[in-house]
Amino acid sequence: MSFIDAEALYRALLEQIRAAYPGSPGASFGAADGPVLAGIYSGGAWLVERLAKDLGAAEFGVVNIALHRDDYAKKGLHIQASPTSLPFDVNDRRIVLVDDVLYTGRTVRAALNExxxxxxxxxxxxxxxxxxxxxxxxxxxxxVGGVVEVGADTTLVLARGDDGHLTFHTEARA
Ligand SMILES: O=P(O)(O)OC[C@H]1O[C@H](OP(=O)(O)OP(=O)(O)O)[C@H](O)[C@@H]1O
Ligand SMILES: O=c1cc[nH]c(=O)[nH]1
Structure with missing residues (x-):
């Protein structure tokens, strides 16, 4: 695997969302009935916090998938880490669901249920x-910030520094 520049991927992701919702910052994501961001805890929550600032979004949500995981027997129920917080009415809103890595799609399935x-x-x-x-x-x-190639025996892990800087590193799959 070659170096994966998380900051470059972030910039690409931001530009795609901005292009789709040209009212931002200010009008689109800031509007009461405009699209709203919701990040999947934990990597997606970091991203949504930053995207909300960059897009001028007045509010954003965090989704905890613990109750809907299909592997909770293995991973445990860590819902207390950061419960789902959706400080807006979900009904009839256009929601941009954000996560750091998309792999099997099981996390997204669980997030939709939540x-x-x-x-x-x-x-x-x-x-x-x-x-x-x-x-x-x-x-x-x-x-999509970017399509990346990662070996099947490897997990891609997002980290956030104290200054908010995002980096990707890899770990051997457990
Ligand atoms: O498409 P999938 O196969 O579901 O994989 C993607 C998910 O895996 C990671 O989360 P993880 O379950 O490791 O929890 P974490 O975010 O708390 O690290 C990552 O943050 C994504 O949410
Ligand atoms: O590489 C992967 C696969 C699933 N989840 C991650 O965070 N990284």
């Missing part, structure tokens, strides 16, 4: 920093 526990959005679009392929669910992202 979102729909809160209401019926007008639409949900997916934005990811890195798409590494390997889908096991019929899931595709509208906004």
């Amino acid at each position: 979102l729909y526990d809160y209401g019926r959005p007008a639409a949900v679009e997916l934005a990811v920093l890195a798409d590494r392929g390997g889908r096991e669910m019929p899931v595709a992202a509208r906004f």
